[in-house]
Every structure is written in C-alpha cells, then in structure tokens.
Amino acid sequence: MSLESNKVYAAVLSAALLIMVITTVSESIFHEEEAKPAFTIEVASADTEGAVVEEGPSLAELLATADAGKGERQFAKCKACHTIGSGEGDRTGPNLHGVMGRGIGSKDGFNYSSALSGQEGAWTWEKMDEWLSSPKNTFPGTSMAFAGIRKEGQRADLMAYLNSMSDSPLELPAVEEAAEEPAGE
Numbered sequence: 001m002s003l004e005s006n007k008v009y010a011a012v013l014s015a016a017l018l019i020m021v022i023t024t025v026s027e028s029i030f031h032e033e034e035a036k037p038a039f040t041i042e043v044a045s046a047d048t049e050g051a052v053v054e055e056g057p058s059l060a061e062l063l064a065t066a067d068a069g070k071g072e073r074q075f076a077k078c079k080a081c082h083t084i085g086s087g088e089g090d091r092t093g094p095n096l097h098g099v100m101g102r103g104i105g106s107k108d109g110f111n112y113s114s115a116l117s118g119q120e121g122a123w124t125w126e127k128m129d130e131w132l133s134s135p136k137n138t139f140p141g142t143s144m145a146f147a148g149i150r151k152e153g154q155r156a157d158l159m160a161y162l163n164s165m166s167d168s169p170l171e172l173p174a175v176e177e178a179a180e181e182p183a184g185e
C-alpha cells in the first residue's frame, strides 16, 4: 500500500521535474533566439569601428595638418642632390620646383634612369608618399640613392613643402567624413 503510493509520488515528482526541465530548456532557447540577432549586430558594428580606428589617420588627414615649415627642414636631407628654386639647375637629381603634379621622370634635360623615364602618370600625393617612404621599392632600379622616410607625418610635411614650391600647387585631397576624432597631432 505504502509502496504503491510511493510509486505514484515518484511518478508525479518525475513528471513535475520533467516539466521544469522542459520549461527551463525551452526558455533558455527562446532567450537565446531573442538575444542572438541584437548581439550579432552589436559585434559587427564594433568590429567595423575598430578597423577604422586601427588604420590611423589617412593621408588626406595628415596633409590637412601638415606643416610646410617643418617640411622645409626635412628637405635638408634632399639638398645634397636636389635644388628646388624656380629655374635652378639639376644636381645628381633633377630640380624639384613644381614637382607635385608633374609627370614622373619628365623634367627636360635631366638624364633619368630607365626606372623613372619609362613611367607614365604624374606625381600624385599617393605616389609621392609611396616614393618618399621607399624610392627603391616604388620604382626598382632607380638611381636615387635615398633610403626613404619612415614617418608618415614627416613625409606629409615634406610634401606640403614640395607643393608650396610650385607655380601651380596641387589641391589637398579631401578628408573623408569618417574621422570624428579631434583634429591635431
């Protein structure tokens, strides 16, 4: 008799337990399903933001705050081989007056290496930035014996100076809106 009722209790109890388990499990499934989409979106946007920040300032941003005065001091590294005044003569390297926007390897009367004389296109901001970071990687075989300037801020200053030494300076590239950080160095 008591054994019989024990069995009934046990059956009721395990049924109750089973219901509890099912409820808990299904609840957690529902919660996860509800939570998942929101969570995924959050992670995705955080990733995108992270990538933008990691890139650092763009060339356009660097140029927007570049200092031609500092660039003139950078130009001391170039003076052994280059003049930059209007009408000044070539040295080991060509006169650089108005070089920004000028055709690559195009100055009349200068004897360029085939690495430069065969190039088409002009000195854009991007191309000059690449060249100044490493001449020999930009145009392999160039006769310009100069290792390059590693700091992008210094290259931007120098380019601002080169551009100022011109009868028709290039316009600065437009800064894209993405940058919300306060301007400055």
Ligand code: HEC
Pocket: 074, 075, 077, 078, 079, 080, 081, 082, 092, 093, 094, 096, 099, 103, 104, 105, 106, 107, 111, 112, 113, 114, 115, 116, 117, 132, 141, 142, 143, 144, 145, 146, 158
């Ligand atoms: C050791 C000498 C030397 C130094 C230092 C040097 N250059 Fe040059 N540069 C040259 C020579 C030589 C060429 C021609 C390269 C060729 O024909 O391959 C040249 C070419 C160039 C050109 C391409 C000009 C054109 O008409 O297409 C630019 C721009 C330039 N140099 C900028 C600079 C700047 C800026 C510096 C300083 C950071 C510098 N160079 C330092 C020797 C030098």
